[in-house]
Structure formats: structure tokens, C-alpha cells
Amino acid sequence: MSAPMSPEAEPARVPEGILVHPTGARSRRVHEAALRATCDLLDEGGLPAVTVDAIAERSGVSKATLYKHWPSKTAVAAEAFGRRMAETVALPDTGTARGDLAEQVRLVSAFYASPAGTVFAQLLAACVSDPGAAPYFRVYFLHGRRVAIGVLWERAVRRGEVDPAIDVETAIDILFGPLVFRLISGHRPLTPEEADAISGAALYGLLRHTSTGAD
DSSP states (O other), X not given: OOOOOOOOOOOSSXXXXXXXXXOSHHHHHHHHHHHHHHHHHHHHHOGGGOOHHHXXXXXXXXXXXXXXXXXXXXXXXXXXXXXXHHHHSOOOOOSSHHHHHHHHHHHHHHHHHSHHHHHHHHHHHHHHHOTTTHHHHIIIIIIHHHHHHHHHHHHHHHHTOBOTTSOHHHHHHHHHHHHHHHHHHOSSOOOHHHHHHHXXXXXXXXXXXXOOSOO
């Protein structure tokens, strides 16, 4: 059984590319039932197991209703997967920017090294050939993760531990981009040791350095 779906803070306006689906209590129940069913299917067989027929059978939601909420099966899977990662990868609070960011890199690396990483790669590839699903991947997966890491970055800025001139989006790409590349290419393993090596090299350039002598 999949973990209960945690409510995501949805944007006040519908982002570009996201289908405006019916609202109301019944529609919310239908939406959540379909997402829970999709999470179960992803757990059982990855993205290949997610079909509109399978979602409908598992959730009890008709295919016609599903298409009122999402443009494709990949879009449903992207939203469900984004919520699942938000539940699985919690934000650390170690007391320091170095500790927080290094631990987050370890957690995300472990997530990608798990069966969920395979689903992530499948979704990434599927969104290339399904442009209608790509906004769902960006909004419900990428945006949520970048907002979460932004919390760590803002905390570090307030403590004066990172260079505030560095844009948070740049910092995120430097820290977490290598994990995605390794997942897709397989050229290096996704181990805790490798995660520490990536965060260590990146943070040396991102953190403030206290001068120990004259310039």
C-alpha cells in the first residue's frame, strides 16, 4: 500500500500547460484516488505499468473522467511521482549550511539509486516524446524539489554561510545536476561516498570562506 498522499500547496493560478480540471469535493476525491492508484502502479511496475486502463481499473475512476483531469497517463504519473518524492525526501536541519546541503545531496542520491530513480528516468524520457506531460513534470516534480532546496538555501543565506550573490537556481543545478546526469548515464555510481564527493566539491565554491591571512 502506498503512503497517504500529502496535500501539495498548489499555485493560486493554474500554471501554463496544466489542464484546468473540474473542482469541488467530488472532483478532489476523484483526483486523489487516481493519484493513489498511479503511485501503486509505479511501485509495482514503474511507468510501463501506468496505463489509462490500469489507473481507471485500480481507482474506480472512468477513463473519460481521467482525461478531464490530465492530458495523458504520463501527466498523471508525473504528478503522482512528484508528490511521492516530497513525502520521501525530507529536508534536513543539521544546524549548518554545509551539513544541510550535504545531507540533502545524500538523500536525493539515495532516492535516485532506489527503484524510484528508475521511474524518474522513465518519466524524464517519456516527457520528451509527450510534450503535454512535460509541464506536469516541471510543476509537480521539479518545481517542488527546487522550492524545497530553496528553503535550505534561504536558511543558509540568513546565517551568512553562503555567498548571497550566487543565485539559488545556480546552486541547485551545481549540487543536484550531477546526480541526474549519473542516473541517466550510469558513468559513476550513486553511493553516499560519491554524493559526499559531489557536495564537498560544490560547497567549497558556494560557501563563504573566512580569510586566515592577508590577501
